[in-house]
Amino acid sequence: xxxxxxxxxxxxxxxxxxxxxxxxxxxxxxxxxxxxxxxxxxxxxxxxxxxxxxxxxxxxxxxxxxxxxxxxxxxxxxxxxxxxxxxxxxxxxxxxxxxxxxxxx
Numbered sequence: 001x002x003x004x005x006x007x008x009x010x011x012x013x014x015x016x017x018x019x020x021x022x023x024x025x026x027x028x029x030x031x032x033x034x035x036x037x038x039x040x041x042x043x044x045x046x047x048x049x050x051x052x053x054x055x056x057x058x059x060x061x062x063x064x065x066x067x068x069x070x071x072x073x074x075x076x077x078x079x080x081x082x083x084x085x086x087x088x089x090x091x092x093x094x095x096x097x098x099x100x101x102x103x104x105x
Contacts, residue, residue, distance in 0.1 A: 004062045007075035018082035021089070033081045041077035045069035 048054050049068045056070055064071040 002060045002062065003056070003070070003072040004075075007072055011075050011079040014079045014083050014086070017086055021086065030081050030085065034078055037077040037080055038074060041074055042066050042069065045073045 046067045046069045061070045062072065066074070
């Protein structure tokens with residue numbers, strides 16, 4: 001199993017849930033945080049790889065790099081924004097549901 005396959009296994013459900021929930025209405029608002037995460041990942045992943053803190057098994061990489069950082073590292077940077085939005089909405093629903101039940105008693 002390659003790192004790209006592993007990324008797809010974890011990231012695809014996040015994107016599916018995000019687009020089923022919001023269609024494209026949030027996509028325009030969420031593009032700046034995604035851009036920030038991708039740029040931060042490009043900067044810091046390259047520094048980490050160049051410093052030798054982390055090394056990857058080359059047989060498990062796709063071979064696509066952004067400078068020295070493998071493209072697989074960017075999957076999580078892109079997925080974190082939709083995941084945070086989904087989690088915020090889920091926690092908000094749970095909190096509102098719990099608060100209304102307590103108020104009714």
